[in-house]
Structure formats: structure tokens, C-alpha cells
Amino acid sequence: GENVEQHPSTLSVQEGDSAVIKCTYSDSASNYFPWYKQELGKGPQLIIDIRSNVGEKKDQRIAVTLNKTAKHFSLHITETQPEDSAVYFCAARQTGTASKLTFGTGTRLQVTL
Amino acid sequence: DGGITQSPKYLFRKEGQNVTLSCEQNLNHDAMYWYRQDPGQGLRLIYYSQIVNDFQKGDIAEGYSVSREKKESFPLTVTSAQKNPTAFYLCASSRDTLSSYEQYFGPGTRLTVT
Numbered sequence: 291g292e293n294v295e296q297h298p299s300t301l302s303v304q305e306g307d308s309a310v311i312k313c314t315y316s317d318s319a320s321n322y323f324p325w326y327k328q329e330l331g332k333g334p335q336l337i338i339d340i341r342s343n344v345g346e347k348k349d350q351r352i353a354v355t356l357n358k359t360a361k362h363f364s365l366h367i368t369e370t371q372p373e374d375s376a377v378y379f380c381a382a383r384q385t386g387t388a389s390k391l392t393f394g395t396g397t398r399l400q401v402t403l
Numbered sequence: 404d405g406g407i408t409q410s411p412k413y414l415f416r417k418e419g420q421n422v423t424l425s426c427e428q429n430l431n432h433d434a435m436y437w438y439r440q441d442p443g444q445g446l447r448l449i450y451y452s453q454i455v456n457d458f459q460k461g462d463i464a465e466g467y468s469v470s471r472e473k474k475e476s477f478p479l480t481v482t483s484a485q486k487n488p489t490a491f492y493l494c495a496s497s498r499d500t501l502s503s504y505e506q507y508f509g510p511g512t513r514l515t516v517t
Contacts, residue, residue: 291462296445322504333407333493333508334446379445389434389497389504390461393445 292384293299296394303370304402311397313396314362318383323363324391325354327376334379338365369389407509409494414514416488424479424512426494434499435477436506439463440491449492452477454500481514488516500501 293316309377310325315323321342324332340347340363347354358403367374377398381391407428428435434453438446448461452471466485471477477496481488483500494509 294445297410299443324505326508331511331513333409333510336507337503338506383504389499389506390436390448390451391506393447395443395445 292320292382292392294382294394295394296380296397298397298399299395300398300400302400302402305354305370305372307370309365309367309370309374309399309401311360311365311378311380311399313364313382313394314360315382315392316361317384318358319379319385320382321385323354323356324377324381325352325365326381327382328379328396337378351401367399370399372401375399375401381386405421407496407507409492409512410508411421411512412510414512416516418516419483420516421480421482422488422514422516424481424492424494426477426479426509426516427475428477428494428496428509429475430507432496432498432507433474434497435471436495436497437461437467437477437479438493438495440493440511446493449479455498458493464486481516488514490514 296313322340328334356363377396380394410425413468436451450456450469465496468480493511495506
């Protein structure tokens with residue numbers, strides 16, 4: 291089955307700086323890679339996703355890049371704000387497995403003033 | 404107001420008792436999922452259903468059961484056979500078509516078994 295590794299487990303940045311979270315996956319057949327943001331005590335919220343036929347996608351301060359050859363994808367947050375503080379999860383979907391997602395173990399992002 | 408609702412938000416049970424967690428969606432999604440989240444860990448798939456009256460085991464199905472009698476509803480029963488039932492349980496849904504895989508999550512139910 292698919293295996294997703296996520297790094298770092300914790301990340302502290304100053305307000306206004308950029309944050310980068312990286313994930314690697316094992317199954318080259320995986321074709322969809324979403325990122326979720328989870329605030330304390332709440333359900334994960336889909337913030338951006340990318341499909342295997344695209345190398346990069348951007349939505350305002352958030353961007354995701356995908357390197358299929360190396361089997362890794364990254365989340366980039368620019369001009370971080372205190373409200374960006376949360377736990378972020380990456381995930382990968384294997385082709386032909388309904389929409390089953392395999393999740394990374396999460397990154398706790400802390401944006402300090 | 405479309406979305407996924409889970410109830411209750413907090414649930415307390417004694418060891419040895421079965422408990423059922425509710426999940427309802429009004430997004431007209433075909434597929435629904437149950438995940439378990441433990442502190443410091445990612446989400447692990449318990450069961451999923453792509454269509455009414457059909458469901459499949461996920462990675463950690465032992466000690467759990469589900470039903471899918473209606474498109475909108477996918478209740479999860481945590482049985483007494485589940486060795487470590489205390490966790491945060493999340494329900495999700497998706498269209499699950501060839502072009503649309505996005506999964507959307509409910510607010511979760513925190514289950515504590517003592």
C-alpha cells in the first residue's frame with residue numbers, strides 16, 4: 291500500500307516569513323495530493339490540492355509543488371500570519387482505490403509575532 | 404447550509420459498551436469515510452462506502468462496524484472488541500468520480516472510554 295512521510299513534525303516561523311512542509315510518497319501510481327489544515331478540536335479543512343499531471347499550483351499565499359520523479363510534494367506558505375498556526379496534513383490518493391487517502395503524520399506550524 | 408455533521412461532539416462511555424457515532428451529509432456525495440485520529444498521528448481509515456448498501460474495510464477496521472442504508476448517513480459503531488477506542492473520530496465525504504476526489508471532513512467526535 292501507499293506510505294506517506296511528512297517533515298518536519300513541528301515548525302516555528304516568525305510572522306511574515308515563509309513556511310515549507312515536505313512530504314514523500316511511495317506509490318508512483320498515486321495521482322492526487324491534497325493538503326489539509328486542522329485547528330485544535332476541529333475537523334481538517336482542505337486548503338489546496340494538486341493532481342499528478344500538474345507540477346505546481348498556487349492560491350494566494352499558498353502553493354503546492356509536485357515532483358513525480360522524486361515522489362515528493364511540498365506546501366509553501368508565504369507571508370505567514372498568526373492565523374496560519376495549525377496542524378497541516380498531506381495525503382496521497384492511489385489510482386483505482388476509490389478516493390482512499392493515505393495521510394502523513396502532520397506538521398504543527400506555529401507563527402510567532 | 405451544506406456540509407457534514409457529526410454528533411455528539413464529545414462522547415463518554417464505560418468499557419465494554421458499544422457506542423454509535425453519527426455522520427450525516429447534505430452534499431449529495433456518493434462516498435463516505437470514517438477515520439480515526441490519535442494524538443501526534445495522522446488520520447487512519449476505518450471504513451469507507453462508495454455507494455448505498457455497500458462498504459469496505461479500511462486499514463484499521465477491527466472492532467468497528469458501519470452501515471450505509473441512506474446516501475446521507477454513515478453511522479459508525481465502536482464495539483467492545485475495539486481494544487483502544489479512545490480517540491478523535493472524523494467522518495468525511497466525496498463525490499468520488501473520475502474527475503472529482505476531494506474529501507471534506509466533519510467537525511469530529513471525541514470519544515472517551517473509561
